[in-house]
Amino acid sequence: MASTEVTGQAGTVAPARTESHTTRSGRSPSGAERERRWSGHGKPALLFLAPFLLLYLLFIIGPAIYGLVMSFFHTSMVNPGLGEFAGFGNYAEVLSSSDFWASLWHTIWFTILTTPPLIVLALVFALLAERARRGRWFFRLAFFLPYILPSAVVALIWIWMYTPELGLLSRAVTSLGFAEPDWLGDPDFAMVSLAVTTVWWTLGFNFVLYLAGLQEVPRELYEASAIDGAGPWQQIRLITVPLLARTTSLVVVLQIIASLKVFDQMYIMTQGGPNFATRSVLQYIFDIGFTDFRSGAAAAASTLFFIVVLAVSAFWLVMTRRQEPEL
Amino acid sequence: MTGPPPPRSALTRRGLLRASLLGAGAAALTGCSSVSAGLLSTPPDPRSVAYWNLFGGGDGVRMRQMENGYRKANPNIALRSVTLTWGNPYYTKLALSTVGDRPPDVAASHLTRMKTLVQGNLLQELHPEDLERHGITAEKFTSRAWEASLVDGKIYAIPIDTHPFVLYYNTDICARAGLLDADGDLKPIEGPDAFQDALSKAKQVTGQYGATHGITSPSSPPWQLFQTLYAQLGGEVLADDGARIVLDDAKAKQVLDYLRMLTVEKRLMPGSVDYQGAIALFASGAAGFHLNGGWEITTFQEAKMPFSMALVPNIFGGPYKVQADSHTLVLPVRPEKDRAALDRALGFVRSMLDQSLTWAKGGHVPTWLPVANGEAYQTLTPQSQYAAAAASAVYDPPAWYSGSGSNFVNIMGSAVGAVEAGDLSPADAIAQIRSKLAVLAATASPV
Numbered sequence: 103m104a105s106t107e108v109t110g111q112a113g114t115v116a117p118a119r120t121e122s123h124t125t126r127s128g129r130s131p132s133g134a135e136r137e138r139r140w141s142g143h144g145k146p147a148l149l150f151l152a153p154f155l156l157l158y159l160l161f162i163i164g165p166a167i168y169g170l171v172m173s174f175f176h177t178s179m180v181n182p183g184l185g186e187f188a189g190f191g192n193y194a195e196v197l198s199s200s201d202f203w204a205s206l207w208h209t210i211w212f213t214i215l216t217t218p219p220l221i222v223l224a225l226v227f228a229l230l231a232e233r234a235r236r237g238r239w240f241f242r243l244a245f246f247l248p249y250i251l252p253s254a255v256v257a258l259i260w261i262w263m264y265t266p267e268l269g270l271l272s273r274a275v276t277s278l279g280f281a282e283p284d285w286l287g288d289p290d291f292a293m294v295s296l297a298v299t300t301v302w303w304t305l306g307f308n309f310v311l312y313l314a315g316l317q318e319v320p321r322e323l324y325e326a327s328a329i330d331g332a333g334p335w336q337q338i339r340l341i342t343v344p345l346l347a348r349t350t351s352l353v354v355v356l357q358i359i360a361s362l363k364v365f366d367q368m369y370i371m372t373q374g375g376p377n378f379a380t381r382s383v384l385q386y387i388f389d390i391g392f393t394d395f396r397s398g399a400a401a402a403a404s405t406l407f408f409i410v411v412l413a414v415s416a417f418w419l420v421m422t423r424r425q426e427p428e429l
Numbered sequence: 430m431t432g433p434p435p436p437r438s439a440l441t442r443r444g445l446l447r448a449s450l451l452g453a454g455a456a457a458l459t460g461c462s463s464v465s466a467g468l469l470s471t472p473p474d475p476r477s478v479a480y481w482n483l484f485g486g487g488d489g490v491r492m493r494q495m496e497n498g499y500r501k502a503n504p505n506i507a508l509r510s511v512t513l514t515w516g517n518p519y520y521t522k523l524a525l526s527t528v529g530d531r532p533p534d535v536a537a538s539h540l541t542r543m544k545t546l547v548q549g550n551l552l553q554e555l556h557p558e559d560l561e562r563h564g565i566t567a568e569k570f571t572s573r574a575w576e577a578s579l580v581d582g583k584i585y586a587i588p589i590d591t592h593p594f595v596l597y598y599n600t601d602i603c604a605r606a607g608l609l610d611a612d613g614d615l616k617p618i619e620g621p622d623a624f625q626d627a628l629s630k631a632k633q634v635t636g637q638y639g640a641t642h643g644i645t646s647p648s649s650p651p652w653q654l655f656q657t658l659y660a661q662l663g664g665e666v667l668a669d670d671g672a673r674i675v676l677d678d679a680k681a682k683q684v685l686d687y688l689r690m691l692t693v694e695k696r697l698m699p700g701s702v703d704y705q706g707a708i709a710l711f712a713s714g715a716a717g718f719h720l721n722g723g724w725e726i727t728t729f730q731e732a733k734m735p736f737s738m739a740l741v742p743n744i745f746g747g748p749y750k751v752q753a754d755s756h757t758l759v760l761p762v763r764p765e766k767d768r769a770a771l772d773r774a775l776g777f778v779r780s781m782l783d784q785s786l787t788w789a790k791g792g793h794v795p796t797w798l799p800v801a802n803g804e805a806y807q808t809l810t811p812q813s814q815y816a817a818a819a820a821s822a823v824y825d826p827p828a829w830y831s832g833s834g835s836n837f838v839n840i841m842g843s844a845v846g847a848v849e850a851g852d853l854s855p856a857d858a859i860a861q862i863r864s865k866l867a868v869l870a871a872t873a874s875p876v
Binding site for chain 2: 178180181182268284287371372373388389390395397
């Protein structure tokens, strides 16, 4: 089958593909084989990795360690150096701050609101786009296109759509005879509105991962099942979805991490309001670190949040490992 | 995929690597001078002035006009101007560049933010004898702004304007509501009932609202309105540079009850509208009044709507007070002491003051008296109609966590906005303000 640009790109980002190659051919590298491969290529491999490793050390590992150190000091952004030693003071402060817990909950609530639709809808649209007989390129592009927009552009478009009384959505809702919800102004509704925007915006990424996964499902299985009398729904339920399991694990973990890292939409669309109802934990860190100049306390809050993300990722890895011992 | 194998490239991997290394080396050589200049903090071109500001929109256009005025008058000095995002990003960058010994020569700062920068030892003290060389003396400034910009009696910032919270009104709607006098100006409004009455009359004309102001986000407009009314009652929020909360619950409740009545109970103002929405409603004729800072004048002029501006009414009696801030020009601390550079920077400041009329067109009240008392400004309408606000300006209380765009404003404005939107009762809002401010008040200042 001729591959389009979209699947070509996705193939490079989806590790699930190479995995399924090895499974399909029915062999997995044994421990000894793996070791031989590594020792044989050790030095040149390291050399080739060196430019990347250097930058990685300089810009990721280095600052991360510095941040960890900083979290034990009363570091101020407007004073050079680390400042006074604080011990676990910053951690105690952040852990006892109701604002920290409230913002952490907002981030988790956002993750709960966005992750399921971003996975289910991406799968549904990928299946639909795959089944389109004509203009398949158009559907693939249409769903992916919002993803390439910068967050600021997306936010500005949606702010106008959500504007009470004058915005596009309120006109649409009121003309249908419903009372207009206050999309971004109602503390109970603002997070839902942000989630809707985010689903529209970032659906394309998961969509492309699923499209790539769909290319890996062998055609023969569909043909064989059709001969056995399986209908389209049975094919989806019993062939496509189970064979996409690896893609799904990847999509879920990437999506949870992406949702936990939410910042832009709130920062631009609601500034964490109304009345702090949408302040994410990253904005809380921004507020104390940049607005209040308290880098040390902000570093402690970031470290705690890092532990949360790490725990979620580790939990998911363990779960999928149990399911797929080779992963 | 089943495509043909890629043709073996004539360029080997090793060759490619070598070529790219050479390329990178060449790039490093050419980029070297700028990199080392950044790392070693060599003084920049001695005949230049670097100026950072945070002005966008109409203010940005006018500031560029003023910069060009400076360039024309000083063709030998290269002015390097940088405009950065308003609010936190600006102050963060200004602080970091100063800590990193690479600050601009001159920077704009809100008066209420400047004090925190002073506490962090980021600003040069300006000595009267240096200022005098450029004709900058205290008596040439509006006394309220000048005194508010002193820190412990010392000069660190030159205020270029006072930008108060003002009342915009749609002249068509107000005329039909019978709120204008024979000259077409707004009749004086005094007291809570008179203001409510004016809004009701405007609402009868528009059929929608009497007034609008930004409520849900950002949180600064609710704070500005609250502070105006609360200060008219004589209330204060912080004392001892932010270490003590002196919020007067009874007065705060009186203000919040009044705002709640206007929005939730009487629907004279929309309770859940954001900043842009409030502007759009006023510009589209859905409300007769709009409460905001004077800086939005350009927006309404461009909307080609019939409007004018006046002082926010004295609603709660007492001596007249109105929330305001000032833009100031500051000189960040530099590693080297250079009198010539100081004079260039002060020459730039003086040039900005002399061009205050251009700045005033953007709705800011000039502090530089030669311009403020001049005929050109006195006859500038509607800008000069609220010039009296400068003398009654109430600045945000000093604290390391307060000032324009600060968490203090966010805490106050969020709670007030929640009352106006009907999500919090005044008593709950006061409790929320107290608990959130208590955390900041108890935290040692990071500067």
